[in-house]
Amino acid sequence: MIKAIIYDLDNTIFPVPAIGDKLFGPLFNLIESTGEHTENMDAIRYAIMRTPFRIVAQRNNFSDTLTEAGIALQETLFYDEPIATFEDYPLTRSLPGERFLVTTGFDKMQNSKIDCLGIRNEFKEVHVVNPVITTKKDVFHDILQRYGYQPNEVLVIGDDPESEIAAAKALQIPTVIYAPSDLCPADAADFKIKHYSALADIISNF
Numbered sequence: 001m002i003k004a005i006i007y008d009l010d011n012t013i014f015p016v017p018a019i020g021d022k023l024f025g026p027l028f029n030l031i032e033s034t035g036e037h038t039e040n041m042d043a044i045r046y047a048i049m050r051t052p053f054r055i056v057a058q059r060n061n062f063s064d065t066l067t068e069a070g071i072a073l074q075e076t077l078f079y080d081e082p083i084a085t086f087e088d089y090p091l092t093r094s095l096p097g098e099r100f101l102v103t104t105g106f107d108k109m110q111n112s113k114i115d116c117l118g119i120r121n122e123f124k125e126v127h128v129v130n131p132v133i134t135t136k137k138d139v140f141h142d143i144l145q146r147y148g149y150q151p152n153e154v155l156v157i158g159d160d161p162e163s164e165i166a167a168a169k170a171l172q173i174p175t176v177i178y179a180p181s182d183l184c185p186a187d188a189a190d191f192k193i194k195h196y197s198a199l200a201d202i203i204s205n206f
Helices: 017-033 038-048 053-059 064-074 089-094 107-117 136-147 164-170 196-204
Strands: 004-007 098-104 125-129 154-158 175-178 191-193
Touching: 004 136, 017 038, 017 064, 038 053, 053 064, 089 196, 098 107, 098 136, 107 125, 125 136, 136 154, 136 164, 154 164, 154 196, 164 175, 175 196, 191 196
Parallel strands: 004 098, 004 154, 098 125, 154 175, 175 191
Antiparallel strands: none
């Protein structure tokens, strides 16, 4: 029986590319201003909307100066316009179990997205994970401990096999990859869905 569902935020509840150009515009300008990554900017833009910045910086060999400047800039960024969820996301509101939101990123930025989505009150707890201080795995473990959940009583839903999905697997929590575009490998998680209408059947089988 599933007693709780833990959701990721970016590209799980809403599509980041829908707001990415405005939200990350100053960061894109900063990277372009170095003149060092011109040939890779399209790939870098794509990655920044889907992957934590520190990982993008490492994979693209950003200098220490650019990495630190990018981190400092993102600490100040926020979004202030309405954001639409994925069209099928409202289907999750009728599912059984407590709801938790756990997202990695910059506190001001992530909280502004949550507030612009208007979803904060849908969750028992909201956690913005600062990877310098803690990890999603630590937060998941803490939720299990505090509420007395067994790993097989919780479901983690996200879009990133290397982030929330890996953290859940390390704790033996069942995982669901949400991939509307169908780009993720089928074996990236225990279950893979393209539409939230499929979640009810998954939950009913526990």
